[in-house]
Amino acid sequence: MRLGLVLGEAASGLRRNISMVISVVLVTFISLTFVGTAILLQQQIGQMKGYWYDRAQVTVSLCTATDSTGTCAQEEATDAQKDQVEAQLKSATLTPYIERYEFENHEQAYKNFQESFKGSSFVEFASPEFLPESFRVKLKDPTQAAVLVESLSGIAGVQSVKDERAYLDPILNMLNVASYAAIGLAALMLIAAALLIATTIRLSAFSRRREIGIMRLVGASNRFIQTPFILEGVFASLIGSLLAGGAVVAIVHFFVRGYLVKSVGATTGLVGVDDALIVVPILVAIGGVLAAGSAGVAISRYLKV
Amino acid sequence: MIRFDTVTKSYPRNPRPALNAVSMEILKGEFVFLVGASGSGKSSFLRLVLKEEKPSKGQIHVLGQQLGTLSSRKVPYFRRNLGVVFQDFRLLPQKTVFDNVAFSLQVIGKSRGFIQEAVPDVLKMVGLAGKSNRFPHELSGGEQQRVAIARAIVNKPAILLADEPTGNLDPATSAGIMTLLERINLGGTTVIMATHDVGIVDQMKRRVIELTDGRIVRDERQGGYQTQAVPIQGFGLAGAQGAGTPGTPATGTPSIGTGVNGTEGVSA
Numbered sequence: 001m002r003l004g005l006v007l008g009e010a011a012s013g014l015r016r017n018i019s020m021v022i023s024v025v026l027v028t029f030i031s032l033t034f035v036g037t038a039i040l041l042q043q044q045i046g047q048m049k050g051y052w053y054d055r056a057q058v059t060v061s062l063c064t065a066t067d068s069t070g071t072c073a074q075e076e077a078t079d080a081q082k083d084q085v086e087a088q089l090k091s092a093t094l095t096p097y098i099e100r101y102e103f104e105n106h107e108q109a110y111k112n113f114q115e116s117f118k119g120s121s122f123v124e125f126a127s128p129e130f131l132p133e134s135f136r137v138k139l140k141d142p143t144q145a146a147v148l149v150e151s152l153s154g155i156a157g158v159q160s161v162k163d164e165r166a167y168l169d170p171i172l173n174m175l176n177v178a179s180y181a182a183i184g185l186a187a188l189m190l191i192a193a194a195l196l197i198a199t200t201i202r203l204s205a206f207s208r209r210r211e212i213g214i215m216r217l218v219g220a221s222n223r224f225i226q227t228p229f230i231l232e233g234v235f236a237s238l239i240g241s242l243l244a245g246g247a248v249v250a251i252v253h254f255f256v257r258g259y260l261v262k263s264v265g266a267t268t269g270l271v272g273v274d275d276a277l278i279v280v281p282i283l284v285a286i287g288g289v290l291a292a293g294s295a296g297v298a299i300s301r302y303l304k305v
Numbered sequence: 306m307i308r309f310d311t312v313t314k315s316y317p318r319n320p321r322p323a324l325n326a327v328s329m330e331i332l333k334g335e336f337v338f339l340v341g342a343s344g345s346g347k348s349s350f351l352r353l354v355l356k357e358e359k360p361s362k363g364q365i366h367v368l369g370q371q372l373g374t375l376s377s378r379k380v381p382y383f384r385r386n387l388g389v390v391f392q393d394f395r396l397l398p399q400k401t402v403f404d405n406v407a408f409s410l411q412v413i414g415k416s417r418g419f420i421q422e423a424v425p426d427v428l429k430m431v432g433l434a435g436k437s438n439r440f441p442h443e444l445s446g447g448e449q450q451r452v453a454i455a456r457a458i459v460n461k462p463a464i465l466l467a468d469e470p471t472g473n474l475d476p477a478t479s480a481g482i483m484t485l486l487e488r489i490n491l492g493g494t495t496v497i498m499a500t501h502d503v504g505i506v507d508q509m510k511r512r513v514i515e516l517t518d519g520r521i522v523r524d525e526r527q528g529g530y531q532t533q534a535v536p537i538q539g540f541g542l543a544g545a546q547g548a549g550t551p552g553t554p555a556t557g558t559p560s561i562g563t564g565v566n567g568t569e570g571v572s573a
Contacts, residue, residue: 002414210397211408217355217395218460219384220412222377304377 002224009228013204014235020200021236027196028240028291029247031189032283034182036248039279041179044271045172052168057101058148060085060135061159067132070159077133081157085135088152097144101137109133132159190290193240197233197291198298205229205302212302226299233295234288241287245280252276306464306495307331307354312363314349314519322361323349325519331497333463336490338506339499340530341516347499350516351466354497355387356380368463385413388457388465388494392472394449396441396456402428403437406456413460427459431485447478451485458489465489467498471505479505506530 014021062082063072082103088094089101104112109131139145145163152161205212215225252273261270308330315322324346331337339347352358353365356372365372368386375383396405403424410420428437431451441449450470457465467486471479483505490496500506506513506529513528514521 002411005411210395214395214397214409214456215412216381217384217389218409218413218456219381219387221381224412224414 006224006227006231009208010231010235013208013228013232016207017200017204017232020196020203021232024193024197024200024233024236024291025240025243027189027193028237028287029243031186031193032241032244032287033247034186034189035286036244036276036279036283037251038179038182038186039282040248040252040271040276041175041182043275043279045175045179047271047275048168048172048175053142053165057164058137058139058145059162059164060137060148060152061132061162062134063157063159064129064132066130067159071154071156072159077157081155082133085152085155085158088155089135089137094148094151097139097141097147099138099140101135104134104136106131106133190286193237194290194294197237197294200236201229201233201295201298202301204232205299209302216303222303225303226296229299230292230295233291233298237287237291238284241283242280244287245283248279248283249273249276306333306335306368307497308366309353310364310366312353312360312365314346314353314358315361322519324353324360324516326363327516327519327521328363329514329521329524331495333495334490334493336487336496336509336511337498338509338511338513338528338530339497339516340501340506340513343501345516346519347516348468349519351389351468351497351499354464354466355384355389381413385460386463388454388460388462390450390453390457390465390467390470392469394441394446394453394473396449396452398441401438401440402433402444402452405441405452406459409456410459415460423459424455427455430458430488431455432481445478446474447481450474450478450482454482454485454489458494462494464495464497467496467500469500469502470498471500471502476504483509503530 062077062085063070063075065074065076068074086103089098106128110126110128113126113131137148139148142165145165149161149163152158212225252271252275256270257272309327311326311328312324313322313326314324327346327350339350341347349358353360353372354367356367356375359373368383370383372383397408400408406424406427407420410423415423425434425437428434431454433448433451433455436444436448441452444452450473454470465486470486471482474482479502486496486498487509510527510529513523513525513530515523515525
């Protein structure tokens with residue numbers, strides 16, 4: 001009985017205030033879409049870090065017959081030079097930083113190259129001897145790469161020591177900045193949404209002030225009086241957050257999976273629909289809490305004794 | 306039932322208190338008229354009893370509860386023991402007579418069965434038995450006030466507060482409302498009625514509390530609108546009140562010993 005009454009009151013409030021309710025839906029929709037995008041970007045950063053840091057390593061490229069950079073003089077690195085590099089990797093100063101390393105010869109390098117650039121015209125120009133032999137070192141802590149670069153760069157037969165992470169960092173930084181921008185926009189929009197919900201509820205309460213006055217007079221509990229209004233706000237913002245959740249899933253499904261995966265060709269390291277589905281309940285929760293909070297504050301002034 | 310202990314109520318930005326050190330007691334089953342000019346503190350008095358306002362000083366006890374210590378969460382439950390009627394009825398225009406009365410029971414969580422039984426009973430008692438499906442705008446003023454009274458008493462409150470319930474009604478209709486209030490009072494409900502209606506007060510011969518500028522200047526059993534007897538609360542109080550505005554009805558009461566312009570005469 002009471003539940004039905006409360007729901008009925010909330011429904012009539014929604015009907016009476018339909019234009020305000022629609023604007024609440026739209027504002028929460030847009031702001032939570034930004035929130036969802038920011039979360040997805042952060043997930044993307046995390047995935048890329050996980051994926052690349054797992055293999056991205058320090059690559060110690062050795063000289064080839066065509067190289068004149070680094071310590072090379074257009075001579076293939078000798079076995080003695082290779083041993084010297086390996087000895088360095090095994091030395092007491094470097095072992096604490098290194099998790100494992102492996103040697104990649106010309107043939108393996110060629111195979112990897114062919115795989116990574118499959119379908120591209122590069123493959124035809126490359127031949128095994130152009131591609132340097134290398135030590136691929138995996139560090140315990142990827143941020144310690146500078147130590148390796150310093151201690152190995154000068155050794156004879158080493159063409160270059162590259163921290164592969166350095167290629168990744170600009171991309172990650174860009175994604176990070178983008179996600180902060182999205183969060184900033186989302187925060188502004190969420191403030192607007194909260195104020196709009198508060199205004200809507202205040203308006204709704206104003207149009208029902210007679211009822212509220214009588215309810216207070218006859219001793220309806222505060223919770224009973226405020227619940228329909230809070231439900232009204234929560235309902236509107238839940239619609240908005242569900243729309244936002246749908247938008248986030250659609251972005252991932254159609255843009256990331258549908259477009260990015262095809263155009264970039266990378267199948268790993270991109271967020272999937274699974275990740276987007278995790279975001280949806282977060283958005284719904286944010287929307288619900290935001291609406292309940294601002295509606296509660298808005299209605300409380302009508303309940304002061 | 307209701308006890309005021311030197312209660313003062315001041316509103317912000319108004320140097321003159323609405324109630325000034327008022328002490329009085331109303332017992333169970335009494336019928337009390339609250340009279341006095343507009344602005345003399347009648348409405349503040351009723352609002353304080355309802356705990357819609359907090360007193361600036363002093364303590365108020367209602368139904369065994371000290372209102373100062375009542376937490377705001379408990380105020381709604383406290384109010385269920387009080388019924389209130391206003392001059393402007395305050396009915397919900399889009400609800401029928403039945404729904405208006407039922408609304409006050411629904412919102413305090415009464416069961417459907419209870420409502421189906423209690424509402425027709427109370428409508429019959431106030432004399433609106435056949436009109437439960439009418440809307441307020443289809444009723445006369447007197448009938449609307451009866452609906453408001455039905456709403457106030459349907460939950461069987463111990464106290465009924467009425468703020469000028471006959472203020473909008475003609476004398477004949479008012480008499481009907483007074484008969485109803487009297488009957489409610491006979492049922493054991495304490496009735497406190499703020500009014501300007503001289504005829505009603507004079508005719509009913511009930512306890513009269515007169516307020517002037519926030520002070521009780523008269524508290525009389527079986528009094529009239531203007532007193533004929535020696536007031537219960539003494540001259541001292543009334544005299545201290547001497548600075549009050551001349552020309553208010555209170556200053557014109559002969560027993561206080563003042564003429565219309567002779568307020569100063571008492572203290573002199």
